[in-house]
Amino acid sequence: MSLPGSAPKMAERQQNGEERDEGFEILDLAEARRRGWLKDMFPKDLSAKSVGTQIAVGGVSGWCAGYLFSKVGKLAATAVGGGFLLLQIANHAGYVKINWKRVEKDMEKYKKEIGKQAEKAYPDVAQILQQAKTFMQENMVVAGGFAGGFLIGLAS
Numbered sequence: 122m123s124l125p126g127s128a129p130k131m132a133e134r135q136q137n138g139e140e141r142d143e144g145f146e147i148l149d150l151a152e153a154r155r156r157g158w159l160k161d162m163f164p165k166d167l168s169a170k171s172v173g174t175q176i177a178v179g180g181v182s183g184w185c186a187g188y189l190f191s192k193v194g195k196l197a198a199t200a201v202g203g204g205f206l207l208l209q210i211a212n213h214a215g216y217v218k219i220n221w222k223r224v225e226k227d228m229e230k231y232k233k234e235i236g237k238q239a240e241k242a243y244p245d246v247a248q249i250l251q252q253a254k255t256f257m258q259e260n261m262v263v264a265g266g267f268a269g270g271f272l273i274g275l276a277s
Contacts, residue, residue, distance in 0.1 A: 188274035
């Protein structure tokens with residue numbers, strides 16, 4: 122339902138160019154994957170920037186990564202360590218009896234199985250690691266700033 126006089130106003134706005142349909146941007150994810158995600162993360166001419174800018178970008182991104190890593194790492198370490206502690210207490214009290222040789226054998230078997238499945242599911246991991254290595258070699262200043270920021274982030 123339109124208000125009286127609204128259709129002429131809309132037509133007038135369209136003629137003046139005030140109201141237009143905006144199209145959608147189409148993202149080609151296959152093209153982005155071929156270019157490499159690491160290069161898209163940083164500006165293309167970052168190595169052409171000043172040393173201070175490179176250190177700042179590396180330091181800030183490293184601090185963010187280190188801070189998140191420390192928070193998530195502490196939580197994961199607490200959960201895993203607490204689980205092992207409870208298991209050891211239960212073993213010492215006689216509630217459970219653990220066959221550690223069998224645990225070790227099963228862990229080796231599952232480690233190999235998971236490794237094979239990971240190679241099938243993620244064949245691009247070697248390519249991603251090579252891209253990261255190349256990026257670090259080309260942007261040594263940024264990588265140094267990242268390492269310093271990461272250590273500061275771990276400490277905070």
